[in-house]
Amino acid sequence: MENSLLKNYKKKIKLLNKYNKFYYQNQNPLVSDKKYDELKSEILELEKKYSLSNSKSPSVKVGYKPSKKFEKFKHKVKMLSLANAFTKEDLINFQKKNINFLALNKNYEFEYNVEPKIDGISASLNYKNGKFVRGLSRGDGEEGEDITENLKTIKDIPLNISHKDFPEEIDIRGEVFIENNDFKKIENDFANPRNAASGSLRQKDPKKTELIPLKFIAYTFGFSSSMKSNKQSDFIKNLNKWGFKTSELNKKIKGIDNLINYHSDLEKKRFRLNYDIDGIVYKVNEFILQKRLGFMATAPRWAIAHKFSANYSITKIIDIDIQVGRTGALTPVAKVKPVNIGGVIVSNATLHNEDEIIRKDIRIGDTVKIERAGDVIPHVIAVDKKLRSLKSKKYIFPDKCPSCGSKTIKDYNSVTKKVDAVRRCSNEGFGCEKISIEKLKHFVSKDALNIEGLGKKVIEKFWDLKFIKYPDDIFNLDFQKISRLEGWGRQSAENLKNSINKSKKIKLDKFIYSLGIRHIGQENAKLISEFLGDYPSFVELKDQNKIEELSNIDGIGDTQTSSLKNFFNNKLNIKVISSLSEILIIEKNILKKKDGVFFNKILMFTGKLNDISRAEAKSIVENNGGKIVSNVSKKLDYLITGDKPTLRKVKMANDLKVKILNQLDFEKISKLRQ
Helix, strand or coil: HHHHHHHHHHHHHHHHHHHHHHHHHHHCCCHHHHHHHHHHHHHHHHHHHHCCCCCCCCEEEECCCCCCCCCCCECCCCCCCCEEEEEEHHHHHHHHHHHHHHCCCCCCHHHHHHEEEEECCCEEEEECEEEEEEEEEEECCCCEEEEEHCCCCCCCCCCCCCCCCCCEEEEEEEEECCCHHHHHHCCCCCCCCHHHHHHHCCCCCHHHHCCCCEEEEEEEEEEEECCCCCCCCCCHHHHHHHHCCCCCCCCCEEHHHHHHHHHHHHEEEEEHCCCCCEEEEEEEEEHHHHHHHHEECCCECCCEECCCCCCEEEEEEEEEEEECCCCCEEEEEEEEEEEHHHHHHHEEECCCCHHHHHHHHCCCEEEEEEECCCCCCCCEECCCCHHHCCCCCCCCCEECCCCCCCCCEEECCCCCCCCCCCCCCCCCCCHHHHHHHHHHHHEEECCCCCCCCCCCHHHHHHCCCCCCHHHHHHCCCCCCHHHHCCCHHHHHHHHHHHHHHHCCCEEHHHHHHHHHCCCHHHHHHHHHHHCCHHHHHHHHCCCCHHHHHHHHHHCHHHHHHHEEEHCCCHHHHHHHHHHHHCCCCCCCCCCCCCCCCCCEEEEEEEEEEECHHHHHHHHHHHCCCCEEEEECCCCEEEEECEECCHHHHHHHHCCCEEEEHHHHHHHHHHCCCC
């Protein structure tokens, strides 16, 4: 029976991979999208039911991996994704944060340039002296694939622009897509318009791309050597003048209610359009405000995507599983009868935390409504209690970790003065198997070491085979053994080896982030790395007093320092970073601006600033190569005083002979005022 089951499982995977080959490589699907999804769902159901795994399974290989046949280039300005909004409250919070950042009147209303969010493939077109010289895909945001020759086949993309006001060099950004009418002519060859656009742009032969009726709509720029437009809406007009196509749905709108109304109107019309859109993008219209607002780690502050209504479906909860994350968080996940939501087969839905289960009274066997909005993880939004069995029992959340048996705890949050909703495993570091596995997954992830070919399922398989237990084991893998595993081979093992070797050179902030220390995300890792300067200084944090010094960093508080103390109190953690230091080349973080007016200077603010928020002032300093601290010390270069400064801090600065500047002095040095 077991052999028959395994044989059937492998047969299904082999068939699915045959479909993948014809779809992705030959651009010639053998089956309909529906049949493909049904086969994929069957494989995933077998894996869940019988704990099966295979390196070629759709649970391991998700989506389409960028081809190695294209050369990669760095974007001059990152192609970041957008934050998402789903409700009016989301938009109010978005606007409120920007008003606070810019220290504007709380009743201020931004003018937004409103653009449809086309469901296509993003591309960046580099022009020099009016000539289209290189086109890149988004890639990972920092670097993209060179798809220039394929983009040149799109008639909407001008190859030469002779207008006098066209910048000497500029990256025009936009979306490549296929109109619905055109897609009908080729729908037997592709699953949907977006896949058709993606597959066409990755053709090795541009002549094949030329056969696909691709379109291009321009909507913004990345880098520009000169910019005469003052507003996004003016730039859109220039795009038209220069020969680019833009959306006829672009508008200028003020006021959240007016944004909501336009969103509602367009959502009703979306299916009558000749191309697919999945929301609307709102951009603060004035470029000077965009520049002041700047960027967060993964998205601009000045733009947000307002997604259309979520897709939902009705299904049944088969079981409730507890997943243990890398920080020890216990997350309940509903295993549901597989259901199609917006073209995606869903078999899991998050239940968030213990409090959420109690509040909604969610039980195994319940019939539930599951929602999937945009890229958000599917979640249970309601229980149909009329269909509940009389024998059903309330779900009892475990008080012991299902992985290691340690006691589970809820932390007290000193900021909110409440007990956290999330229950956690009390085991620290690598003492819990599930935490260890999740830490390893985090260690190799895109924003950490970024090791291609070492995905989540591969980590799990290598753990089960006892190939890896700690991060340094990754660099001592036996690739001959790996090449003999099912689904692997000499070439795939060699590719993994090359990818691992490539990851050995890493910046300090990425190294700190890769360790998966609780409360130390990308931004905090960057702040700490810039403050410490190098790896030896990071290791010195074994000394608790050194950790206390980090509280002087603006943005690092008691929560972060306590977490670091817990991390460095664990002897196994010390051993792990020590082993890694002998393998990795951990580079110093280079400050963004070497020529900034505050380069290598340490500043501190005290008192209320007028017409500028503390957050914006901090951003100005950092963009000019300086650092911000929260305590006065002899290392301080400037103390900037606003209205009603803390007199104790001013006295300390005077005693230490630190230079004290008022807000006007600061603005003159920063060239905010001439």
